[in-house]
Amino acid sequence: MRRLAPLLLLLAAAAPVLPDYAPVRPEAPVVLPRDHGAHPAFRTEWWYVTGWLALPDGGRRGFQVTFFRTRPPVDQRNPSAFAAKQVIFAHAALSDPARGRLRHDQRIARAGFGLADAATRDTALVLDDWSLRRRRDGRFVTHVAGDGFALDLVLTPTQAAILQGRSGYSQKGPDPREASYYFSLPHLAVSGTLGEGRQRTPVTGTAWLDREWSSTLLNRRAVGWDWLGLNMDDGGALTLFRVRDGQGRPVWAGGSWRDKAGRLTILKPGDVIFSPGRPWRSPRTGTAWPVSPTITVTLPGRRLVLAVVPLFPDQELDSRRGGGPLYWEGAVSVPGGRGYLELTGYGAPLKM
């Protein structure tokens, strides 16, 4: 053993010091406005803006602006300013029914040098020329510009945030450790400019911001998840998520329903039924996406059945060339409401 000791010391010196990811604990609730900022101690985090835009000519567009922060397992001792201790990436997409396909673009960079950053004090995300910031008056401003489109939007909250799960502790699997911190800002009033090609158009609309961060999100059996966020015309907001296994069975499900009066119902796994309906098969990837599911939600005293209709079927987003996932993220509507549906892990299991 004495001869082994120096060797072990050597190994200890050579082995990287990997990050110690912070756990999601039910007893520590989400506190606003503190938690608008980034949480770099956790493995992964996102700012997910989706919404519908109305153009002066009566045209409609769906849009998505998403910023992700991830903490890769790199040696924490590396003093280099280039060490990939935090990586920021972002996706933006525009759904134009006349075009029938998404325009989308992405950015990715290691945090650092002020070129890519996720501030901790408040929402302040910078990724080269893209940004998402929360102003002092509580409004969010974002700028993204990509392949043939650009969005310059101001998002004004009109309702209080929904703390999902138990005060923001949102369980995502049978094990209580499979969880995230999660809150949503529905019914964001949108104003700003949409650029398409060389054309700049003023737009208005309604959007939704999802904020989520975690270190241990998914169950090992999970291959993907479905998410739906609906702004109801009467001011209500429905959030649904469902984690699936390889056979398409739910591993976990949940969400919330806040009615027009502001009463919040947290949904348990048994309260959510997701019937896939007729799938749309992508001509590019061959993946069958259940783009028009029927949702059944059990609320206290009543049952809500919603037939989801996509703005158009082909809202598939393939970011695999840039190292991202293949997913479907589209503008959808239900009778009396509009929102976004996200489908992941249908082509290949989602890795998080």
Place this chain on the structure above:
Amino acid sequence: MTAGVPVTAARWMLLGEWRAHPARVVTAALAIAIGVALGFAVHLVNASALDSFERALSSVNGAADMQVRAATPAGFAEALYPRLARLPGVADISPVVELPARAAHIAPDIAGAGRGRVTLIGLDPLRAIAVTPSLVGRPGGEAGVLLSRAALDALDRRIGRRITLVAAGRSHAFTIAGVLPGASTDQAIAVIDIATAQWHFGQLGRLQRLDIRLGSDADPVAVRRAITTLLPADAILATPEADARRTDSLSRAYRVNLEMLAMVALLTGGFLVYSAQSLSVARRGPQFALLRVLGLPRRALLAQVLVEGAALGLAGSLLGIALGQALADVAVSRLGGDLGGGYFGAGTPHLGFAPGPAAVFAGIGIIVAMVSSLLPAREAAAAAPAVALKTSGALGDPRRAARLWPGAVLLALGGLAALAPPIAGLPLLGYAAMALLLAGGVATMPALVRLLLAPLRRLTGLPPALDLALKRLWGAPQQAAVALCGIVASTSLMVAMAVMVASFRGSVDDWLVAILPSDIYLHLEGAEGGGLDPAGQARLAATPGIASIAFVRQVPLRLAADRPPVLLSAQPIDRAAPGRRLLLVGTPRPVPAGETPVWVSEAMLWLYDARPGTRLMLPIGGRLQPVFVAGVWRDYARQFGAIAMADSDYVRLSGDAGKSEAAIDARPDTNIDRLIPALRRALPPGLAEQALFGQPRQMRAMALTIFDRSFAITYALEAIAIIIGLVGVAATFSAQTLARTREFGMLRHIGVSRRQIGAMLGAEGALLGLVGGLAGLALGVVMSLVLIHVVNPQSFHWTMDTRLPWGLFGTLLTALVVAAAGTALLAGRRALSGDAVRAVREDW
């Protein structure tokens, strides 16, 4: 006469002549073929080598639109990166750490020619993918390294294995995660994560490169201007154009020199065509006269001879192109792309057929053949038909002295051209001077023959054979001159090259002795970014058995984007006596108070106009520092410039106390073979793997081997020129002798024996060889002066002391005399084998 008749006549004459003397035609065509082949082959090899070198360079650089590069291996501060990233027009920017490195498992070896060396590149794949995708492979993570195929092969490692890389004085182990798919196959590159590179190789806060991709609508000029205003003193902006110029300037002079040598071979071939054509014209005098009498105009006769020359040239050129392609293939596979010159590293270039250059070289071959036929053609056209109808052979009047002035004018012009400055950095007028001198020398030959033979002619009591030979040469100087052209041309070129190479080699040898006075030399490979720190220096100096140790810091400095870096060498120089460490040229200047003196190599004079007494701005320690040029020293190692500075000054300006080399003197009683391992043990780990120890004798031998290798192709080209020259002599002799059948018959009739005629021919040959050799020698020495004092300084920026290889001269002269006499004898035997009586009758 219808138009068809001359054409038919021309064809008959051409084919008839060729059928009658196939050997002569073949030799002349072969001479052109060899010249064209050499020119074409050298061009192909050069072009492909340059091409592969450029591909290798762009493979390391990954083909960015623009690049900011560090002026020194210490790099620039990384804060520049975000500042440039925010500039409008800069679409993507990729920060890079770039270090010379080596694999620890391959021990450095003086003779190993860089085995184990790799270019270590640290980058952020997320940034690089948009700018230099060829440098991004499958992610290797922090502990992984991606190797180019060439590095994988050269380092003898497989994917998944561990490899320890040493750079900037530190070492770190990596797992080989994969191959760089996009990198050039002949460049040893290792790509790791930029953060790992900064952390483990002592580069925290520093970058060596920023690769930039411009937006599609950006104005490159505006972006360049914006970047330039933001650059610190230790960074410069490079563009692909500047890179190309730099690549080109690296080896341009060498390549141009080789192509010129190949052209010399072609020129010598031209003399052969000239001699073949003039003999053929002389012999066919009566034929031509008959045609003239039958009504063929002068112009048609001129055209006839020119067409013959062109046909010869065409045949020779076509053969030459095929030969050249084959030759280039062999040369590239045997000698490498630089033909042994050491300019292009280890890469193997790929040859393809190049129709453009092939056409050019074939065209040159045809033109040379036609120009060589021009003089004989004019002679044939000018001959008076009535006289020519009856006589064949030389038409000159033996009493008329040959004119000296055309040759003298050419020689004078050559002398003037040698005084001219370089054009576009190339000694083009120097080469023109050589060509003029050659032409002038050849043109003065007829007059010179008489001049040289005049003292011999007055001798009496000579054996009849020698007397006859003398009289003959005296009487037919034009014909003798034809034979002499080849000898003089090839001898003078050979002598010029030989004197230059001998002078160069001798000067290099002297220089090596002067710069290697110590017992042991230590060089740390890839230590440009780090080096041996003061503690390490003290430990090394404390090794038992050392009498004294002098440390040197060598740092490449990039002074201009379109030129290769110059080497700054900080050494313990005594300001008062710099000559103790440097081989000074001229006397050094006193250093004004408050100035930092530097001593520059000769190349700095040419390339940066760094004359003594002027000031240079050097990027040292992150700032541009003014230094005073106090003197010039001789350096054959760095063609692109070297600057010597006192080490105390360097440390003061840069704050860098690390050292990259050391010169060690051992105590008299110390065994040097045992001291070297002790020194290696005294080095800190990481550096020990990079340490190269050398002893002067071995280093000198190696340097001279490299020297000889780089001149090997020169020797080969020279030898070919000489052989063409000798073949020319042989062909001329045999032709002349055959044409003189009647003369021999005549001599036999008046009682001269066969043996005596043989002796006469031998003497003629020997005399011609002697005269040609002496003239060639003299001309060659003059031309060598042009090579030494004009061509070399202008292309390679160094001077040398002239040395004459007398032994070689003696051998050359003897060989020439013997070869000339021998071929004359052989030719004579054939001519004499016929019946003398019939030979005479044939005539009258």
